[in-house]
Amino acid sequence: MLDYAHLAEKKAHNSVSGGGYEIYNTDQWEKGKMVADICGHFSTAVKNNEIQVWYQPQVNYKTGKIVGAEALCRWKHEKLGWISPGIFIPMLEQAGLIYDLDCLIWDKVCQDLHRWNEKGIQHSISINLSRYDIEKNNNIADYFNNLVRKYDIAPSQLRIEITESAYVEDTELLLKTTTDLQKYGFIVEMDDFGSGYSSLNMLKEVPVDGIKLDYIFLKDEKNKEKSKIIINYIIKMLLQLKFNFIAEGVETKEQAQFLLNIDCERMQGYYFYKPMPVTDFELLDFDDINNKTANRA
Ligand code: C2E
Ligand code: CA
Ligand code: CA
Numbered sequence: 001m002l003d004y005a006h007l008a009e010k011k012a013h014n015s016v017s018g019g020g021y022e023i024y025n026t027d028q029w030e031k032g033k034m035v036a037d038i039c040g041h042f043s044t045a046v047k048n049n050e051i052q053v054w055y056q057p058q059v060n061y062k063t064g065k066i067v068g069a070e071a072l073c074r075w076k077h078e079k080l081g082w083i084s085p086g087i088f089i090p091m092l093e094q095a096g097l098i099y100d101l102d103c104l105i106w107d108k109v110c111q112d113l114h115r116w117n118e119k120g121i122q123h124s125i126s127i128n129l130s131r132y133d134i135e136k137n138n139n140i141a142d143y144f145n146n147l148v149r150k151y152d153i154a155p156s157q158l159r160i161e162i163t164e165s166a167y168v169e170d171t172e173l174l175l176k177t178t179t180d181l182q183k184y185g186f187i188v189e190m191d192d193f194g195s196g197y198s199s200l201n202m203l204k205e206v207p208v209d210g211i212k213l214d215y216i217f218l219k220d221e222k223n224k225e226k227s228k229i230i231i232n233y234i235i236k237m238l239l240q241l242k243f244n245f246i247a248e249g250v251e252t253k254e255q256a257q258f259l260l261n262i263d264c265e266r267m268q269g270y271y272f273y274k275p276m277p278v279t280d281f282e283l284l285d286f287d288d289i290n291n292k293t294a295n296r297a
Contacts, residue, residue, distance in 0.1 A: 007032055037080060038088050039095040044078075046104060051075050053108045056275040058126070058246060059289050061256055062265040066286040068159065070126040070268060071109045072275045073101065089130075099136040102129070106147060109158075112278060114151040126159040126189065131166035134177050141180035155185035159210070163191040167206055168199075178207055189244075194234070203241060211238055215249020215269070232262045239263060 008024040015022070045051055055069040077083050092098045109125050116123050134140050148155050160181055167174045167190065178188045189210040190202075194217055203211075217231040231247075238245045250256050250269030259267060272289060285291040 004029065034080075034087075035091050035095070038077070038083070038091050039097060041078065042092065042095075042097050042100070045075065046100070048078065050077060051101070051104060052277065053105055053112070054275040054277055055125070055281040056268060057273045057281070057284065057289075058266060058268040059272050060265050061260050061267050061272075061289075064287075064289050066284060066289060067266060068124045068126060069281065070161070070275075071105060071128075073105050074275070074277075093130060093132050096132075096136075098130050098132045102127075102133050106144070110147055110151040110153060113153045113157050117153060122154075122157065124157050124159055124187075126161050128191070129160050129162050131163075131170060131174070134166075134173060135170070138173070139180075140177055141184055141186075144181065144186060145184045156187060159187040159189055161189050161191040161212060162208075164193050164195065164202070167202060171205075175206065182207065182209070189246075200237075203237075203243070208243075210244035210246065213245060213247045213264075215247075218247070218249055218251070218255050228258065231259075235262050235264050 004024040007028050008022040011028060012020055012022040052074045053071050054074045055071060057066045058068045058070065059065065060067045073085055073089075075083050075085075075088055089098065089101075092101055106127055109127055113123060113125060129140070137143055144158065144160070145155070148158065162174065162178070181188050187209045188207075189212050190206065190208045191212045192214045193211045195214040196216075213231070213234070217227050217234075220227045235245070244266075245264065246266035246268060247259050247264050248268045250259065250267045250271045252271055255269075256267060256271055259265075273284075273292075
């Protein structure tokens with residue numbers, strides 16, 4: 001009972017209003033157990049190779065070619081089976097473990113890029129950089145620079161995605177990190193643009209190389225026509241401002257065609273490919289997105 005009371009007390013402490021009260025409920029207990037299963041098992045999971053990098057190809061729908069891929073982490077937990085990043089990433093962030101996970105992912109991506117370069121295949125891969133990573137290591141640009149030197153890959157092969165909310169929450173540090181990364185030749189993209197926090201002013205202030213449009217614009221069935229108008233004008237604006245951009249979360253042919261009609265050529269989403277293990281990714285035909293199983297090896 002004391003354990004339950006402590007959990008409720010913790011929740012009351014963390015609540016935004018503060019100073020209120022909370023009543024213990026079983027969901028909280030289950031969540032606490034899940035956090036323990038995930039964060040407590042993390043270092044063993046690393047040793048046991050439970051954590052993998054999967055790749056989701058990005059395409060140019062106009063040319064029909066694969067133009068890159070996003071590296072997304074996947075965890076096959078010893079006890080819980082496959083767990084979604086949507087669950088374990090926020091937990092690792094809270095526990096201060098996300099930097100360890102990300103360092104592992106970036107290392108694996110650079111190993112893959114090195115192997116592909118050796119075979120004469122030059123890919124560019126997008127990786128996710130969390131705000132917590134930058135807070136943990138204020139010199140993240142130096143870290144990445146050492147990493148690409150270690151694996152002898154070009155900095156421009158790494159596209160570093162930073163979510164737009166990070167720019168709002170810690171503007172100064174994020175702006176410095178962005179320019180430091182660019183000085184070394186890395187490509188920096190603002191992830192989840194339009195997901196809630198963005199102000200158009202940010203497009204002026206933040207010196208990113210590219211913008212990743214959040215899927216929220218495509219998913220809004222209720223306000224479909226309004227969403228289409230908004231996305232149309234955002235793309236016009238990005239074109240005039242000379243930003244590179246890509247739309248994510250493209251799930252249907254209709255969405256892909258709509259985006260192409262308004263001059264958005266680069267896309268990522270289940271309509272084209274779902275995230276896949278590296279062995280499957282290596283079998284793709286990069287020159288023809290309709291030919292999904294050609295063996296390039
Ligand atoms: P994100 O960076 O916005 O990544 C895109 C997410 O959308 C991925 O979810 C991807 O599988 C999913 N997705 C791709 N196409 C579609 C589509 O057509 N429809 C729908 N509904 N979803 C699509 P995933 O892999 O579950 O990752 C969720 C989030 O977890 C990522 O969102 C990212 O913020 C975070 N994440 C994933 N891997 C890493 C990592 O290695 N490090 C860090 N720091 N965060 C990561
Ligand atoms: Ca991302
Ligand atoms: Ca995103």
